[in-house]
Amino acid sequence: MARLGDCIVMMDEGIGRVSQVIPDMPAVEARLTRLLLMVGHAFDDAVEEALKPHKVNHSDFLTLMILYSRPDGSSTPGELCEYTSQGATNMTRIANALVKRGLITRGASEEDRRRVVIRITPAGRRFVQKLLPPLFPRVSAAFAGFNDADKRSFSRLLRKLADNLDQLDESTFPKDAP
Amino acid sequence: MARLGDCIVMMDEGIGRVSQVIPDMPAVEARLTRLLLMVGHAFDDAVEEALKPHKVNHSDFLTLMILYSRPDGSSTPGELCEYTSQGATNMTRIANALVKRGLITRGASEEDRRRVVIRITPAGRRFVQKLLPPLFPRVSAAFAGFNDADKRSFSRLLRKLADNLDQLDESTFPKDAP
DNA sequence: AACTCATATTTCACCAGTGAACAAAAATAG
DNA sequence: CTATTTTTGTTCACTGGTGAAATATGAGTT
Structure with missing residues (x-):
């Protein structure tokens, strides 16, 4: 499988080219979305891999x-x-x-x-x-180079995203009032 | 389906209880990992949902x-x-x-x-x-409340994670030298 | 009590993704 | 120049996950 870093480089370039053809694309947010999806997927794979022996x-x-x-x-x-x-x-x-x-x-x-x-x-x-x-070392290693402020930032931003998604869902599937 | 926020609350509490029984667990990193996986999965679902009509x-x-x-x-x-x-x-x-x-x-x-x-x-x-x-408004809405610094932080941290994962992979499946 | 209506779980049929074996073409070694 | 190894893509059999219908219980209403 390809290194994640290579995929990211190629995604960056790809979005760059697309956003020249379609200028009203929110390129920054699109990049963040793809990044999140890619890293999330990679974490998923890593977990699956670590659990496989069991x-x-x-x-x-x-x-x-x-x-x-x-x-x-x-x-x-x-x-x-x-x-x-x-x-x-x-x-x-x-x-x-x-x-x-x-x-x-x-x-x-x-x-x-x-x-x-x-x-x-x-x-x-x-x-x-x-x-x-046996999982602990890997979990720690994934966040190597993260200082406390980084961890707090990351947590805050992810929770903010969760919040936004919840609100988006509620506005698309409105809750029925009694 | 349950609101993401509720899942997060329950995850926070769950990890809190587990880390009392197993004190050498890296609780902060475990929380970040679960957060990332949950939000990543939610994004995945949202994308899938948005693409379904097509x-x-x-x-x-x-x-x-x-x-x-x-x-x-x-x-x-x-x-x-x-x-x-x-x-x-x-x-x-x-x-x-x-x-x-x-x-x-x-x-x-x-x-x-x-x-x-x-x-x-x-x-x-x-x-x-x-x-x-038609996808653009949703992509933008997902990052509502993110200022430029937040976006830069998020990008930096995700790329750092990608880097860490690549290094982890390489150390577990070492590259063969010629 | 009988009649809906909602909730909780399972069963069935199907879609998406994976690993192992295979076939064809190219690269490399002897 | 043949023989082996590597690369590329496909097929097959399987696992993981989903939506729609079936089943059974509970709750609310005349």
């Missing part, structure tokens, strides 16, 4: 981490869908796979019998605790 | 944009793979689809008969020129 993909990992981070270690498919941005269909498959490996359990809810309660098992907790530490 | 997905669009941005409007499958971060397999399928729609042509190279030359057609150019302008 035979879990990113979605499985995220699901497991949410359960692990919960005080009671449990959730429901619907909630997990919301926070992993996965469709319900896919969550069913993920849960099937994790149940088969003994990392979570699936049981019926007492209060609402439509619901399914998903709970991380002791084996699941051990799995997470074994998985995480 | 019946192209992100990969098709990128492929087409690279060709459009080239002075001669042409490239090869291999090169397109590199710059779109797509596998060769998938590029074959993408090219098939775009050829079928008459937006690109596929022809044999004269100099190297292994190669296939992919070229954007006039219809492809018109397609891009019609597609782009």
